[in-house]
Amino acid sequence: MEASIQEVARLTGTTSRTLRHYDAVGLLRPSRVGDNGYRWYDDDALVRLQRVLLLRDLGLGLAEIRRVLDRETDERTALRRHLAWLEAEQDRLARQAASVHRTLTARENGDTLMAADVFDGFDHTQYREEVEQRWGADAYATSDAWWRGLTETDRAAWKAETERLGADWAAAAGAKLDPTSDQAQELARRHVAWLGSIPGTPGHGTAPAGYVTGLADMYVADERFARNYGGRAGAAFVRDALHAYAARHL
Secondary structure (H helix, E strand, C coil): CCEEHHHHHHHHCCCHHHHHHHHHCCCCCCCEECCCCCEEECHHHHHHHHHHHHHHHCCCCHHHHHHHHHHCCCHHHHHHHHHHHHHHHHHHHHHHHHHHHHHHHHHHHCCCCCHHHHCCCCCCCCCHHHHHHHHCHHHHHHHHHHHHHCCHHHHHHHHHHHHHHHHHHHHHHHCCCCCCCHHHHHHHHHHHHHHHCCCCCCCCCCCCHHHHHHHHHHHHHCHHHHHHHCCHHHHHHHHHHHHHHHHHHC
8 A cells, every 4th residue: 555645744734845854854755756756655654654743742853753763663562652652641631621521510510629630630741841951852752651651550559669769768868877788789779770660761771870870969969859868868878879889780
């Protein structure tokens, strides 16, 4: 099956000029060009375009989209991740619609509003700008897609592990353990594994030493993070333990 450039432009709501630009920047090449100069797109090209449009909807620029496509060569895995994100987004929008409906009904009937009902489905993205400035729009979009693709059970489990890790750090700091002790270094190992579990970040997979130590320093410098570890003293303990772990193992 092949589709002409005009048909593809019509079906996707874009323009022939845009599709030619995608070709010019190496993002999407037609499967063939006819003797009359008409561009044609086969199944592989159409699927690649679908991925381009999905990533564009996540807010990525063309250069970032090309890097993602070049890196993620397993098409089926990428499409499954896109599907998971779309289904999660569908669920979120349905929750938003239900939330607005409840709000409207409550206002019309003079009923009391519950904050949890008013904001159900309104995900907070207050760190988006900061993440994009530090690591790029691709990092935020990938992490956001991963988070939205998780089930509620998986999200709860991940949050519980995060809270457990923070509590264990605070307890170790309160006990005034040596940052290089076996207990502290086991916490550091867990922490590095936790960092590696978040797609889109520089630490995904195997976190590099510079990333780990840079974050460790930020835990002390930024009060928002220090609060997670009982204040600056606790954050300083985490920093020292992570620096020691990075020097030994990363």
